[in-house]
Amino acid sequence: MEGEIDNMNPCAFPLLFSPLQVGSMTVKNRIFMSAMSTALCDGQNQVTEEALAYYSARARGGVGLITTENVMIDENSHYNIPNNMGLYRDDQIPGIRRLADEVHKYGAKLALQLLHGGPAATARLNGGRQPVAASAIPLRNVGEMPRAMTVEEIHAFTHKMGQAARRAREAGVDAVEIHAAHRHGVLGTFLSPLSNKRVDDYGGSVDGRLRFLLEVIAEVRRTAGEDYPIIVRMSMTEFEPGGQSMLDAIYIARRLEKAGVSLLNLSNGTLETYWKTVTPNGTPRGVNTELSKQIKDAVSIPVGVIGRNCEPWAAEQVLELGRTDAVYMARALLCDPEFPNKAREGRVEEIRPCIGCTDCITHVHGAQIRCTMNPYAGRETVVVTPVPAPKKILVIGGGAAGLQAAATAARRGCRVRLVEESTGLGGQMVLAGIPIAKHDITQGTQYLIRQARRAGVELCCGVRADEALIRAEAPDAVIVATGGKPVIPGFLREAKQLVSAWDVLAGKVTTGQNIVVIGGGAVGCETAEFLVHPQNDRKPNGKHVTVIEMMDNLMKEDRSYARSLLVRRMQEKGCEILVDTKVESVKGDAVTYSHQGQSVTLTGVDTVVCALGVRPSNELTELVAELGIPVYTAGDALKTGRIYEAITSGEALGAGI
Template sequence: MKSRLSEALKIGSMTVKNGIFMAPMSLGYESPDGTVNETMQEYWLARARGGVGCIITDALSVDPDVPYLGNTLCFRNEESIASYRRFTDKIHECGARVIPQITHPGPESVSAFRGIPPMASSVYLNSMAQKTRAVTLEEIPGIIQKYAKGAYDAKRAGFDGIELHCAHAYMLLGSFLSPMRNKRTDRYGGSLDNRARLLCEVLDAIRDSCGPDFPIILRMSGSERDEQGNTLEDMKYLVPILERHGVDAFEISGGTQYERCNKIIPCHGEVQGVNVPEAEALKQVATVPVLVVGKIGEPRYAEYLVDSGKVDGVVLGRALIADPDFVKKMEAGDYDGIAPCAACAIGCVGEQTKRHPASCVINPAAGREKELELTKTERPKRVVIVGGGIGGMACARACAVCGHEVVLLERENELGGQMRLACIPPHKQELSKWIVYLEHELERLSVDVRRNTAADRDVIDSLSPEALVIATGAGEMLPPVQGIDPEQAITAWKVLRGETAIPGGNVLVVGGGMVGCEVCEYLMHQKRGSCHITMIEMADEIGAGMVVNNKVPAMIRLNRPEITMMTGTKLVSVNGGEVTVERHGTQEVLSGFTHIIYACGARPVRGLYEELKEAYPEAVLIGDALQPAQALEAVRQAVETAVRIG
């Protein structure tokens, strides 16, 4: 039976072919001139071709002189509007609608880096710890007109409507709406009606400039999830008012950008559909469609939300980064063929924090649609891949999609490699989606998978590969410290594999990176008695390199009396249950440990490559066998290798 999610949805005067919207996500693809460049266009066109009903573009600033966090979409002049018209025409040719998320970045503008204090409802520290300045009453009419002009320019540029951002106590309208930010004592502050005054005036101005038939979707937090913030009851009160001011649909998000970032981009430890309860409650008071966003990555769940009447449509973000054809596959019932988002945020958020363009673990072609397109080869080759971890599996899939004859050798009975361990700590089971998906793909593509096969020179020679890929992974490292017995040492991997059971005791974890943190959580979850953990880390930070949306909730969970975290602490020697450490230049002895666990990184396993590189000079190393890193690098190298093989 066809889901209602696949049926047309009417929002104001706009009819969307289905109830699936693509969320606005700033991914670092933007151009300095504020127009849609080829990278962004190909990225969005791939999702439009993939069946999305409506694409909501990244934040578009209504003031070209007030950019968001870096390069920002904007309408600078008539030439840029004509450029946008060419873009919207291409999206329409694919059968999709497209609207921009218009906003005044306000407090979140990078204008401070130009010596201009960012404007906000009041004076406070913004997300970059920069001091804002309060907007004056005299400035407000000009700001309202900028919103009206931005919306009218969007209409002229061929957009089907707009989304107006007022969520997360964030950017200018969100700053005014939230009591967490708005400390004004004039008619724009104090009561909820006053805090919503600027939003209502902006809506009125947009209606005056664009007319009654230009759809407006409003993105707002159903609850700011903070005792100081707007509540669900506040939003229920506002919905009828906002409808009277011209809102044609609501997109319900949640949380705040500063205090609750893990609620805005919910990752590990957050339930799917994190904003559904608020959206469902607001639908009861709304007379226009209500959409919901926030960790909706499962196609059957997305259909359930609409079919059960909880909401009228869903807004997908990372799920569409992971698979641009999500909608087509869902509507065809090919649920298992959808490349899944595992809520890791490593590529989409983590790369952004490094000032890199966003990527995706399971889909490295995101933002590189043309460069990493997998096309059928005219000359199929026999490709042998050694190692069935996520890198080897991804390479086998990519090569098979290109039409090559692929043999995948794995020494163990199960595929997945270290990713199987990564699924074990609390809140990490979602990562198993990648293994399940890739195994399904290898079967669908008839890849010759040989398990329990230890590859050596004879095995490789017998297969006569025309291309050889070595993805043999990495092994755990022990620190070069006196007193450690390599045969008896307990490593993080042994604990996670269940080889060493630790039901309690006084435990030392050496290494406070992501793996060390996960081992601590695992031990707390598994304990069957009293357990105290001391975690030592040489660096000055615990969990360095973790994506903030996962790190924030992880640090909250680790902040408990049973766990002591020590930074700037280097292991010097081990003597039974006693260790000597150097802490901030001073040595001290820690004793009484019943178990010592080492979470000290990994080193590449390259023995086979070193043996074969002379005989097979075209052999390629990928993943941890090349350099231990995250799955993001392994899968990217895998797909790049498949493209080079041709």
């Protein structure tokens, strides 16, 4: 119940809301917004009204320092998305000045992240030019072969970084952040022993690999001024054999301090260990802070650290433990720009939680930023207005789409009643939070329920919507959000025990010991891992799970950063994985499949789990229409999809009805 949630008071986070001195800059609190690509600037890399609104919302929300998305230092330094922010010409200064002025209105500080895309850039976005890096070593998950930069190009790059910093200061920006992390920007490739194989002065030992970055820092100091704050973003470790170690990182940090850096923004991993760089759901809170403490103890300048610092208690605790001086977060502020204000005012239960789905990251390449939980992320210029006259709205279905639609309609002044046939709210979003490492989703479900209650929605569980109920309600409009039903092909019904993955996760069925999961999408893989014994120790009574997928790989449509971790856990736990495999028949305890022209029969299968997706369940839409009542359909009842589609479709109906 909402009343049982501890309403934390403002003094619960005294360290989080204490000021921090970063060089010559005083930041009002320790919540620092990390850089995140938005694609909200225009084709000339100029700041747009949409970009201004995006950053303004976060400044107004109470954050101490905002770091912008990566800023181009020349016209051919596009990162791997279009519409980057640019500061490679003087005529881009006015737009940046507008941004700085907007952020300063709310007492926040602004830092521009200077980044050249390096091997993460593409020829397509940079006039056909081949990407550049320390050496001709590609990022294996990007694909384009870079060429090694010449010494002349290194000097030209250094000059351009200095000029970008000079323009930033002229625009009223408080600091610059030099990106040298993750082995994907130019400077990151020089720092890493995995990507820097040079034998000139810019390679070899850690001093050689560090030389380019130190020259850039010196040039920024020369052009922007000795007192201008410089932040460096760096990885601590790379989590790959032969990669940067913590001993390397401590040495680099000390050299950067000696060079005059004002603050270290500490991250981890590379684009090839991206679950360490953008940590997905299931990752512990403050995941990088034990490592950051080693850096903090080795230097006297302040350090900040990123990595699931996405709840106020966690952010406060890592500060209290002395693991960091500033708490960086990006997705938490994308999800709820008012996070700092709500935490400071003791309204913790009102914070819209980041569920760690990484949908924001995986969908920004080629399109503007978005957030599963926040329908207005990247759309801050949109205004939702009250209804001109109150309407009586009936929402059928208490999943993500129904709850979002109901809450928004109620906030606009409608009288809203939501009916849900089951005894609880949340729909398939409840099930989505049950698999291993998906617990963060439960907080998202709780939030949706709370916001509906807070908006004044009448929530009625255990109520089946039928013609009699709809007639009795006599609503002005009906929103059907009844979700979807599992797809179960008829030929599976001869199995000894046939269950759906959804019933497994809901705890409605008990499975046997030898299980075949048909369908290797996200639901099938998550269910398989949920069922298999936690340790691959050949335990006599442990469950053996086989996953069969027709396509040539598991979860081919899943671009989330949790995918690799899930597949690795399945393999470590002993899940048998069959891809490019078609189930031919199921009879009793026998499952026959074909693979590469060979037919194989598995025997002793006591449970078949079907995970072949869902289809819309929207029979009530037609019924309501026949009654002459305006009817709208949302979520899986309209078209099956992810949580993002459910929430955004519900919001669209609630805001437009």
